[in-house]
Amino acid sequence: MEISPLQKERLKYEPKLPGMLRHGVSEISVQEGEATQSVADQEKIKALFPNTYGKKEITFVKGANTSSAKKQVVGVILSGGQAPGGHNVISGLYDALKAASRDNVLIGFKGGPSGLVNDEYVEFDDAFIDAYRNTGGFDIIGSGRTKIETEEQFKAAEATAKKHGLTAVVIIGGDDSNTNAAVLAEYFAAHKSGVQVIGCPKTIDGDLKNDDIECSFGFDTATKTYSELIGNIERDANSAKKYWHFIKVMGRSASHVALECALETQPNICLIGEEVAAKKMSLSQIADYIADSVATRAEKGMNFGVAIIPEGIVEFVPEFGTLIAEINELLAGEKAKAFNELPSWNEKYEFIRKGLTGKSFKVFEILPEGIQKQLFLERDPHGNVQVSLIESEKLFAELVANKLEERRKAGTYHGSFKTQHHFFGYEGRCAFPSNFDADYCYSLGYNAFMLIQYGYTGYLSKISNLSKPADQWVAGGMPITKMMNMERRNGEDKPVIRKALVELDGKPFRYFEAHRAEWASETCYTYPGAIQYYGPSDVCDLTTKTLALEKGE
Secondary structure, three states: OOOOHHHHHHHHOOOOOOHHHHHOHHHEEEEEEEEOOOOOOHHHHHHHOOOOOOOEEEEEEEOOOOOOOOOOEEEEEEEOOOOOOHHHHHHHHHHHHHHHOOOOEEEEEOOOHHHHHHOOEEEOOHHHHHOOOOOOOOOOOOOEOOOOOOHHHHHHHHHHHHHHOOOEEEEEEOHHHHHHHHHHHHHHHHOOOOOEEEEEEEOOOOOOOOOOOOOOEOHHHHHHHHHHHHHHHHHHHHHHOOOEEEEEEOOOOOOHHHHHHHHHHOOOEEOOHHHHHHOOOOHHHHHHHHHHHHHHHHHOOOOOEEEEEEOOHHHHOHHHHHHHHHHHHHOOOHHHHHHHOOOOHHHHHHHHHHHOOHHHHHHHHHOOHHHHHHHHHOEOOOOOEOHHHOOHHHHHHHHHHHHHHHHHHOOOOOOOOOEEEEEEOHHHHOOOOOHHHHHHHHHHHHHHHHHHHOOOOOEEEEEEOOOOOHHHOEEEEEEHHHHEEEEEEOOEEEEEEOOOOOOOOOHHHHHHHHHHHHHHHOOOOOOOOOOOOOOOHHHHOOOOHHHHHHOOO
16 A cells, blocks of 8 residues: 555654653553542442442552563454544554563454454554554544443453453543443453453543543644644635635534634634533624624724634523424424424424424524524434534524624624635544654553553553653553543433533633634734644644643643
8 A cells, every 4th residue: 555755754753652651661660649539429430330439540650560470462442533643542552562571462343342342353463553653543443432331232342352361451532432441341340350441531522631631632633733724714814805714623512622723823703612601692692792803803904704613512502402402392203293294394484483482483583594494304313403413603604694784784884794614523533643642642552551561440541741741741540430420311320421621710711711802803813834743842742722721831
């Protein structure tokens, strides 16, 4: 297979490890900290995880390796959506295994957790791994979103583990995937299967983080990729001076990606879902907020601009959430059939008007017709609105256009408003990992093996002090149950890792808040350019603005 010159060079890149992991596997000792408890619902979580709850946090330090020597046969799984650096987690895990003993084995289960259940696998060797070092994507073994949750699935996973003589499984994934890793660890422990389970924190959305996990892998590369594209669009906008660009970026449950891209590029507008929810902003208020920027800039002769919209923004708007709930109820059961049999949109519209409360119908009424139809004609398998499919970048562009037309009629707006729409999502999920993500992911994989060698299970591989150079990073592990709380899922209380939302009193948002008024009225664009892999460290190894601000740098 022919590969590009850049890929050839990236295959040669040697990722940097935290200082204590550079001493060699035989010179890494473990230092135990305090016992842990879950972030909430302690008694309920403890009852669900009696064998893995309350374990101690650990840190690796230089010293004699006191673990028991044994052959390790480890399975690895890529779970959930792709994120840059996944291949390096596997590379780091493989290298650590082989550094301990060439007899150790690494097996990759194909297509996500279902590979473990269905025993679909490949055994890695040097040549296999070497072809994927420092590359993007999850194509080395593929990924999947299967959850191991039924008794039949658990038994099948246990049978696969027994067949291969697995001593451990490493699950590389986000909050749901690592919740599943904790459940699997508890099952294996309860059944005395002798199989450890270790998780690695992955998600470009940035919502798998807390006091222990400073950053999920992939976030750095994805936001740098999006920021390059946004910077390019800003330059185009400032050159053509005739378009407002509405750009939707990944992040359905949290706005970390949008905030980081705004810090990198200084657009005129960036919506933060968590702020919208906290202020209980309506769609109309949001549209007015954007229209104010458009009008202010138009008065200065600047009929152009850039607005960043998080993917899940409408789910943070309280009145929209109420509307969705009413629509789901309106079309529940047989009522959906009656609605679908109506021959025209006008008749369906009247059905909707009668079925919604007056308050929700006012919200529905201001939506563009295309969005209105989408809410009623595109349903998920459970009959619910597919909110994730709403083209929020087009929604807000149209709502702003309507607001500006009202102002034009009132004589308070005289500018030009032409729009372009973009959605940056898949473009960032499989990019060549930045040096930061290449190093971080390799360290997570190497560190995962150390957790295995020392006998830990139900732990998340943890690398911290990430805003510093890699040789100052700290390696260790934390029990996954420490991150858990109980949440309502599909009508049942379930233990899940708590998602990390943008903190409105946090330093990254506060910095954004202090500057956004100037960005809204002036042209303050910054152009990050492409990710740099070679050159000065202060260019190539930079971390995100979010992490730097959080650490006071």
